[in-house]
Amino acid sequence: MASLERLPDELLLRVLYFIDIPELLSTSRASHHLRKLSFDPLLHKLRLTYSRERVNYLLLRRPTLHALQPPGSTIYLNRTHVAARRLHWSLVCIRLSRCLSRRPKLSSLVSANILPQECCRYDRRSGEIIWGQGVAGSLVERKRRVEREYLRDGLRVWLERKADRIRARQVDAAGGVGVLVWRFSKKLKVGDARRVEGRRDRPRKEKVSGLKRFWEGVSGLASNGVVEV
Known part of the structure; x- marks a missing residue:
């Protein structure tokens, strides 16, 4: 730190000019001299000038609102898009619940050799085969x-x-x-x-x-x- 403070203030201000705000705050806590340079009004004036120029440069190259909306993108969503998404999610939930109600039982899958029997266990209360507390699916072949x-x-x-x-x-x-x-x-x-x-x-x-x-x-x-x- 002593070797860094030996540099002229102009060079230190030029270095601090390229540092972001969080790093600039951390640097200001290192010593009193760097704190004084970090809060220099000239430094912040130069940073604001650079930021203004950078923002103007980026605004000219920003995408249009139509490009940010669906179906091309999902960055910008208006109320219609939000309502359509909620409706789609509700339809998916209804379809999923219907498919789950028609799914076969674990006992039929085990009897058809689709599901390994080692991954299931017998429940005494319900009298049916349930999933869990068995051998992991990746270990069934090794066990056999x-x-x-x-x-x-x-x-x-x-x-x-x-x-x-x-x-x-x-x-x-x-x-x-x-x-x-x-x-x-x-x-x-x-x-x-x-x-x-x-x-x-x-x-x-x-x-x-x-x-x-x-x-x-x-x-x-x-x-x-x-x-x-």
Whole structure:
């Protein structure tokens, strides 16, 4: 600020000439010297002269009243335009209320898969589906994706367990067939041994023929009356 105050007053007035009123008030509070220059009558006279010239320049280039009125623009509105706007707003409200009365219920939209069920909730008092207190619409797809991934992981785990059980059954079945083959072979060996023992205990042909002749002789004597039976 001290370096700024070293400048001549003419330069400071020229600088303050291009400053707006709010900035000029803020500058006047900086120091006593700048306050004195900010309230200088010559400065404000120059500012008023510049403003008058600027206003005259802009007034020559201002748009016409017809260009500011509807339908080209809505900057200038007379009473007719205001009344027409109010009438239009009332008609829009009436049409909107009629359309809202004919709109379908949330339950029908949910059943038709137009509205996601996650965004609605069931009201116990009215017994109807109402909007709110659910998952946000932007998160529904992400929630469904997470559920599909969870279901896919569960199915993969179930299939892996099922495959392990099938392999275990196959191993058990293979072991069971081996046991059955061993038992069957053992039975065959036992049967062969019994057949061999039966052959050993079977009487010889000479004994059988001798006994046959003996009983034939006994029966012949009995028929002749020699032997009393």
